[in-house]
Amino acid sequence: MSTFLQVFLRSLETGGVYALAALGIIIIFRTSNITHFAQGSMGMFNTFVVATLVANAKLPLWLATLCGLCTAIVLGCLVDFVIIRRAKKVSPVAKQIITLGLIMVFVGLAPMIFGVDPLKLPRFIESGDLDIFGAHLTYNGLFNMVLGVALMLILFYVLQKTKMGIAIRTTASNEPVARLMGVPTRNVTLFAWALAACLGCLSGVMIAPTTSVTPNVMDPVQVNALIACVLGGFQTFYGPVLGAYIIAVGTNLLSFYVDSTWGGQLMYLLVLVFIVFRPQGLVGKKFIKKV
């Protein structure tokens, strides 16, 4: 029982990271109709900012993270302002390719600005273990879990209850009509890109201490977040979050109880089979194509 709990708690921690990245992807998808392949790369870039500030300027981690969030907001706004806003007439497939171009720009910029050596990023809380029914959980893990869940709750509150949230949801459901109704859709997309960049940065700062900060630190997060979006369905904001936790828990449980080497593949295979039988995702509605 205690090992099960241990595995479960660990997966909740990684699930939170995937969920934050997936939320960024889904917000961009809903407001700009773009699958954001560069979510991971932008997160990686801002994680580099944080790691450099910690390593070279000797800033405490929380201050460095705040600075990282600021650059994330600037970068997100810049991407929307310079590129996405001007690509309204581009076909949907080509729009995805734009984000692919962004990946390359950020992967190229990172070594240019921050050097080629991998950097180390400390944890928020360096030491300390918590004992829950025999399962060990570091304070840092608990902090990440709580931070992730708190952020998501705040975000859902904003989406459901505030004026900005209503604007985002209106833009998501029908952009031209939203504009006709007087919703400032340009500001909404600007906000969405800044928010997605922040979420990417946070997921990067959370995942980085487990490895080192390199240009491909976010690759697994990106892939899992995309798969989480498909599993949860692209139609709601909470579907991908659910999908992210399911993927993290499922992968870890399968690796632990079924087979340590084939757990990951098995999980992806299950997701694939699930999509075949329920193409619209876990909580999505089915769209019927009209001729």
Next chain:
Amino acid sequence: MDKITVQGQTPPSNSNPAARAFRNPYIRYILFGVVIALLPLLAKSGVMPSSFLVNLGGVLIYSIVALGLNLLLGYSGLISLGTAGFMGLGAYISGYLSGTVGLPFLLTVLIAIAAAAVIGVLVGFVSLRVAGIYLAIATLCVSEILRKTFEELDQFTGGFSGLTAGYPTLFGFKLSREATFVLLTAALVLVMMLTHNLVNGQMGRALHAMRGSEVAAQAMGVYLLKYRLIVFAIASAYAALGGALYMHFIKFSYPAVWILTLSLNILAVVVIGGLRSIYGTVIGALIVFAVPDLLLKRIPVIGGIDGIAYIFTGVLIILVVMFYPSGVVGIGHDIKRLISRGRKGGAGNG
């Protein structure tokens, strides 16, 4: 590079037999291949550094793979992000069978193609149920499963440390690097001809109809399942062929090569070069895979900076998508039209 664009255009005269032969698309593909196959001579004579050959060989390989994706994305409108996985599959099967088992090179390539085609058919079944971005990520799932399998099956693939292979042996001859380059060219020309035949025949029309409207295509008697399965099988087979050739030309393969970034790069080749264009795909491959290494790194000050190649490709992709959505293959045609319009305008005034 100039030669490629020149041959992509229609020659002005059609009266003499040489020009008429030149208009035949097959003869043009062969001429194109001959020109490329002469490149090793340039390298031998010292006009071109011989290290260029490795890059250009890579371009030929990625062109083959991208032609497969162009069939999917350009002609049938199906997005796939699984290209890298199928390419890796081809590389590992061919590399293992020719290295450890000792089968002849051509047989290993055929087995690799067959295996990838079978998995491609399975993906084709999935594509009947899901569409658009869901399909893209479903294929990404397949690719990730394959990549993780490469990591874990280390008795076949060498795991993280990778698998090595030598230049291919063909009919008892051990090929050199230059000869392998010619082999790559031959493979590319064959694939180009095959693709030309496919898209200009009955299947091409069916795919066009499917892209326009699935329902309308069905009403016209196009059997969706059949064509979806065929087109996915062909795209996977091209990818596996490219992978097998990669294994025997680059001679080294490890799991970190076959990741999402490679699939995205090949997608970029198709979009930059131009959807539904065979020569455009080759030009796209040249731009994405060779220009950064061959040109940028040689510019004195800028070339020394780390990561400049990535930034160049990235910015180029964004610019092409935003301002030239039909791909760079249309540029020659557009310039021609601009010039002729200018002439006509001049004549009208005079």
